[in-house]
Amino acid sequence: MTAREPGELECGSRHCITCGDDGVPMTVLKVDHARELALCAEQSGARSTVELALVAPVARGDRLLVHAGTAIAALTEAGT
């Protein structure tokens, strides 16, 4: 199972990670291009493996919106 910071495991914190339908902004740390997976980190530092198929190509340092382990959008400055 993906490692998480203990403090992030509670509902009522900024993100309830026990509900798969919650979007979490994450930063890409390392990309496995062959498998379309990336190691990503939340703001708290908690890391997990993220599916990239819907947003590829991505690079180290990119910010992604992650739902249930899958990045569904790239977060960019445009439109903010």
Place this chain on the structure above:
Amino acid sequence: MRFVDEYRDPDLGRALAGEILSLVEPGRHYKLMEVCGGHTHSIYKYGVDDLLPGNVELVHGPGCPVCVIPMGRVDDGIALAHEPGVIFTCFGDMMRVPGSDGSLLDAKARGADIRMVYSPLDALRIAKQNPDREVVFFAIGFETTAPSTALTLKRARAERVENFSCMCSHVTIVPPLRALLESPDLRLDGFIGPGHVSTVVGARPFEFIPADYGKPVVIAGFEPLDILQAVAMILAQLSQDRCEVENQYKRVVPYEGNLRALEVMAEVFELRPHFEWRGLGFISHSGLRLSEAYADLDAERRFGVPGVRVADPKACQCGEVLKGVIKPWECKVFGTACTPERPIGTCMVSSEGACAAYYNFGRFAREREVV
């Protein structure tokens, strides 16, 4: 923190509250539905409703994926979890949803091998680590989570993980909205559209709401200023006699959605003729199942499930809460027999559920008012 702090600025919040006040027509009562449970959670957590004028009422919609799962579906999951050799995996919130004879957590206590996962990928990993066991993933959620399940099933197929299957309970957002709009119980003036669902499906699927029902829709983000701005945008439409789909959440939501996600969903899923929603009953073409091409990964076909329909407990009024007909605190068992620790209804389980969100945050403000 970028993308967060700037959307919680108190001065901007006060300015938006002032703008909202200037847009409301005295003597008119506005009912706006926030479709998504994530919005409900933010509204109560940040006290957004406290900043709104008294005649602007936020009504909580059916957009919490845990809350809309009917009891019979939980029973089906528990039946699968008791199959010999099965490891049953699901999101954490789903484990606490009551079925007719306890929850998945209760079944785990009775010996079933049920494990909490954060993503379908975690479930696939468990399958690879346990090649002599059958691993079932209980897939729930709207179009935000469905692509994740679809990609994992494609990965299972590509990596030949044959002991992995999926009990698909994914739902789609448009059919229940149409059902709500057709409901005689409810008069709404506009919708705060679901931000992350729209990241996948785009804004176009909501165009029927202004076109067919004459109600404005503003797709919004989840920070307090996002929600306040969406309320202001809806009120501006109403005051200017406009009626359209607007996108407040442009920093994340493209108008056309995520085409790759839509393609993968179309490949892996197909619409069920009917799907039962808690409190809303059967809604046509509102649920997803695995397509014929992925039938061999469908846990319901691999094992068979009882598929028995179970009526909701009589005391529970989740249905009325999900339809926005009553407020959480108006339910007979709210905060007494039904609490987040011992939920009777689904709305008290998930943090995105209106009852749990209100119980955790909003009730204190209400208690202050009573005093």
